[in-house]
Amino acid sequence: MEIKKELPAIFEEFAQARRNSFITAKELKDKDIPMVGVFCTYFPNEIANAMGAVVVGLCSTSDETIPEAEKDLPRNLCPLIKSSYGFAKTDKCPFFYFSDLIVGETTCDGKKKMYEYLGEFKPVHVMELPNTQSENALVLWKSEIIKLKEVLEKHFETTITEEQIREAVHIKNEERKALKRLYALPKLVPSPISGMDIYNILYGSTFKFDKKAIPQEIDKIIEKIKAEYEAREDKTRKPRILITGCPLGGVSEKIIRAVEAQGAEVVCFENCNGAKSVEELVDEDAADIYEAIARRYLNIGCSCMSPNPHRLRLLGQLIDEYQVDAVVDVILQACHTYNVETLMIKRFVNQEKGIPYMSIETDYSTADAGQINTRMAAFVEML
Amino acid sequence: MLSLGIDSGSTTTKGALFDGTNIVRTQVIPTTSNPKESMRRLYEEMHTDQVGYVVATGYGRELLPQADKRVTEITCHARGAAFLCPKTGAVVDIGGQDSKVILLDRDRNVVDFLMNDKCAAGTGRFIEVMMRILEEDLKNIDQFVAGKHPVNITSMCTVFAESEIVSLLAQGVDRGDIALGIIQSICKRTSFFAKRLNLHDTVFFSGGLAQFPIFCRTLEEFLQLPVVTHPMAQLAGAIGASVIGYQKAKQILK
Numbered sequence: 001m002e003i004k005k006e007l008p009a010i011f012e013e014f015a016q017a018r019r020n021s022f023i024t025a026k027e028l029k030d031k032d033i034p035m036v037g038v039f040c041t042y043f044p045n046e047i048a049n050a051m052g053a054v055v056v057g058l059c060s061t062s063d064e065t066i067p068e069a070e071k072d073l074p075r076n077l078c079p080l081i082k083s084s085y086g087f088a089k090t091d092k093c094p095f096f097y098f099s100d101l102i103v104g105e106t107t108c109d110g111k112k113k114m115y116e117y118l119g120e121f122k123p124v125h126v127m128e129l130p131n132t133q134s135e136n137a138l139v140l141w142k143s144e145i146i147k148l149k150e151v152l153e154k155h156f157e158t159t160i161t162e163e164q165i166r167e168a169v170h171i172k173n174e175e176r177k178a179l180k181r182l183y184a185l186p187k188l189v190p191s192p193i194s195g196m197d198i199y200n201i202l203y204g205s206t207f208k209f210d211k212k213a214i215p216q217e218i219d220k221i222i223e224k225i226k227a228e229y230e231a232r233e234d235k236t237r238k239p240r241i242l243i244t245g246c247p248l249g250g251v252s253e254k255i256i257r258a259v260e261a262q263g264a265e266v267v268c269f270e271n272c273n274g275a276k277s278v279e280e281l282v283d284e285d286a287a288d289i290y291e292a293i294a295r296r297y298l299n300i301g302c303s304c305m306s307p308n309p310h311r312l313r314l315l316g317q318l319i320d321e322y323q324v325d326a327v328v329d330v331i332l333q334a335c336h337t338y339n340v341e342t343l344m345i346k347r348f349v350n351q352e353k354g355i356p357y358m359s360i361e362t363d364y365s366t367a368d369a370g371q372i373n374t375r376m377a378a379f380v381e382m383l
Numbered sequence: 384m385l386s387l388g389i390d391s392g393s394t395t396t397k398g399a400l401f402d403g404t405n406i407v408r409t410q411v412i413p414t415t416s417n418p419k420e421s422m423r424r425l426y427e428e429m430h431t432d433q434v435g436y437v438v439a440t441g442y443g444r445e446l447l448p449q450a451d452k453r454v455t456e457i458t459c460h461a462r463g464a465a466f467l468c469p470k471t472g473a474v475v476d477i478g479g480q481d482s483k484v485i486l487l488d489r490d491r492n493v494v495d496f497l498m499n500d501k502c503a504a505g506t507g508r509f510i511e512v513m514m515r516i517l518e519e520d521l522k523n524i525d526q527f528v529a530g531k532h533p534v535n536i537t538s539m540c541t542v543f544a545e546s547e548i549v550s551l552l553a554q555g556v557d558r559g560d561i562a563l564g565i566i567q568s569i570c571k572r573t574s575f576f577a578k579r580l581n582l583h584d585t586v587f588f589s590g591g592l593a594q595f596p597i598f599c600r601t602l603e604e605f606l607q608l609p610v611v612t613h614p615m616a617q618l619a620g621a622i623g624a625s626v627i628g629y630q631k632a633k634q635i636l637k
Contacts, residue, residue: 356495370442371481375498378457382493 007224011197014204021207022094028054028209029098034156037099037122039084040107041277041300042129044293046172047149048103050164051156054209056095058102060084061249063364065092072117078335079250079363081110088121096122101155103148105129107304108337125151131306133298142294165289171211173281178215179205180278182222186267187322190238192229195266196256199248202273238263239383240323244270244315244345245330246338250364255330258373262380268322270315271330276300279314303337311341312348319353325383328376329359356382384435386632388624389425389450390459391443394479394507394591396421397618398429401625403633409618418443436632438624442480454627456620457485457496463623464587465491467613472584475577475602475610476619477569477592479507484577495580503541505572507591512541513565516548517558525597528566531559536568544568566601574605588612589619 005013013020028035034053038045045055063079065086072089073082087093096102104115105127118124127144130137149160182201185192201221208214241264248255248271259266270276280299286292301311318324327349331339342359349357358379362368385407390397392414400408410429414421422443430437430449439450440459456478464474465487474485482505486495503509514521534556538544544565551561569592577586586608592598593616603610615622 350495371498374442374455374457378455378493378496381455381458382496 007221007228010221010224011200014197015200017204017207021209024209025054025056025095025098034101035095035099036152037096037102038104039102039111040105041272042105042107042127042297042302043103044145044148044297046165046168046282046293047145047160048152049168049172049211051152051158051160053152053156056099056209057206058084058087058093058096058099059247059249060087060093061252061364063250065090066364073114076334077110078108078246078332080247080332081114083250083364085114085118088118091121101125101152103127106131107302108335110334123155125155129304130298131304133305133310138291138294138298141298142291145290145294145297162289165293166284169282169284169289169293173284175205175211175214176278176281178218180275182218183269183274183278185222185225186240186265188229189240189323190235191240191265191267192225192232195241195243195260195269196252198266199252199256199269199273202269202278203249203252206273238265239380240265240267240325242266242268242270242315242318242322242324242327243274243330244311244327245359246332246335247272248330249273251330251332251362254362254366254369254372255328255360255376258369258376259328259380261373262377264326264380264383268318268324270311270318272302275314275318276302276311303335303341308341312344315345315348316353319349319355324355326356326358326379327353328379329357331359331361333361333363384629384632385431385433386436386438386625386628387426387429387434388438388440388459388621388626388628389422389429389447390456390618390620390624391418391422391439391441391446392456392479392620393442395617396425396441396443397621398425399618399621399625400429400434401622401629403629406615406618406622406625409615409621411617414443419446422447436628436635438628438631440620440624452628452631454624457483457498458493459620459623459627460589461485461487461491461493461623462626463619463621464589464616466622466626467615467619468585468587468611470585471587471611473577473580473582474587474589474619475573475606476588477505477507477573477590477598479511479591482506482573482576482590484573484580484582486580486582497576497579499576504539504544505569505576509541509544509569510565510592512545513548514562516545516552517562519558519562521595524562524566524595528559528563528597531557531563533563533567534560536561536564539572563597566597570598570601570605574602577606582606582608584608586610587616587619589616591617593617 036048037058060083066082069082069086102124106112106129282296283292346357388399396414398410437450439447444453464471483498488494538547593612
C-alpha cells in the first residue's frame, strides 16, 4: 500500500479518526461483530480481541454533556467522568450506542462509583482492579481477567480459546511496537514531528479497528516523516517538553497547542494514550498467558495504584531517552490521585532529574485558555 | 538609546523607560474596557525617537503591534524585582485579578512559579470589593487600621466574604477591625500559597498593594521571611519589560 497523501492530510485523518469511525462502527454492527466499550487503559484488550470483538474507547472529551451529567453527579467530579456519563445518559455517543457490553475497572473512586449508575443504560461489567501491585494483587487481577473471558463468552455465546488469546496478544504487541516506533521519532533533535501530530496519531489509532493493518500504516508514515526530516534545513533545537498526568482527550488543544505555540516541542507523552499504555508488551512466550497479560496491565503506572513506583520508573527513563528539558503535569479538575501525586512528581523531576516541572489543573471548558497560555509562555521563557 | 516596557494589567496599564542604568520615566494609566486602546495611548505618550526597543507584557501583551517582543508578566516581574532590589530571592505579586509567586535562582532567573488564577480570593480585587462595602478609600488603609484589633474573616470566596462582612457590620463590629481582618485574610492566604515553593531568601512584594506598609508587615509576619518592596513596585512588570528590552536591543547592536 503506497501512501500518496501528504503528511498534513494523514495527520488530519488520524485527528478525525474517531468521528470517521462512527460509520465503520455501524458497518461492524450490521455484520454482527461484537463491540465492547471501555473507559480505561487497564482493559485487557487481548481477551476481547481474541473472540473477534472490536474494542472502543468511550472516554469522552467534550463538555457538551456535562450539564446533563451534573443533574445526577456532583459538580466537583472530574470532567472525564462527568462527560462520559453525560454522553451515556443522553445517548449522544454512537460508540456507546453500538457497544453490546461496557467493561469498566475499579480504578479511581469517581469512575467506579459512576459505573454503578451506568448499568441503568447498558449492560456493564466491572473488573476488580487491585489498588496495589503486590503478588496478591496479581493473583486477584489474573482471576479477574479469566472472569472477564467467561463473562464475554456468556454474553456473546461463544468460546475463547487460549490459541485465539495468544494470537490476539501477538497482534496487540505488534500494534504497540509500531506506535512506539512512531512516538520514538522525537528522540531525534529537533523532533521530526509535532507533539500535536503524535498525540492525534496515538489517539486516532485507538479508533482504527483493523489492528493487523496498523503496523504497516504507521511504518509508511514513519518513512515519510523521516524523508521529510532529512530534507529539512532548519534544525534548531527547541525546548523539549514531556507531558504526564491525566488523559489529555478533552484538553489536548488547550495544553499541547499552548506549549507548541510558545516555541517549545512536546517530545513525549507519558499519559494514558502515550507511553503509559503502549511502552510495555505482554510476554508472548509465557507458559501462563493469563498471568502474562495480568502482569503487563497491572504494571501500568497509574496514580490509582498505591504506591505507584512504575510511573516514576517510566518517567525517569523517558526523560533520559528523549532528552527532556522540562515536564508538564496535567491534572483534570478533581482528579485526586493525580493531584496528590504532583508533589511526588515535582520532587522527582526537580531533584532527581534536575529539570523544571509545572502542574496545571484544568477541565474541558475554555474558561482558562488565556491563563494557561500565559503560564506555558512563562514556563518556556524559563528554559 | 532607551527601551520602553509596557505592562497591560487588568486594572492599570504601566510604562517604563530605561536608559541602561536608570529608569528615566514611568507612567500609569487605568486600563479601560478597551485594553488595546489603553496600551496604544500609553505607547504614544511615552514613545520617542530615542526608543530602540519595545517589550509588551501583561494580559494585553498581544495587543500592541509596535512591540518588538512580548514577554509574560512572570518573567518581567522577576526581572523588574531583581532590578529594583538585587537581593531578591522570590517575588510575591498581588495583582488585580491574580496573584503570583515567583522563585528566582542566584542569577535572578525564574526557576519556578505559581499563579492563583482560578478565583478572586487573595487578589487585589478582593480588597477592592471589601473596601467598597466598608465605604473607605483604599488609599487611607494604613491610618484606617492603625491600632485596630483584627476580626477573623473565614470565607475563602469573595462573594461569601462580602456577606460575612455585611453581617459583621450588622453586629456593630468596628469597620477598622474588619479591614484589618481582611488584610490578614489576604496575607495569610497569599503566604500559604507562596509556601508551596521553597522560599528562603528576601521576598520582594509587588503589585498595587505593596505601597501600603500594613500589607508588607502583615505578609512578613505570615511568611516569616524578610519582605521588601520599593516605591516603584507597582511598576515592576513594566520595568522588567524595559530591562529585558534594553538587553535585547544591545544584543542586536552587537
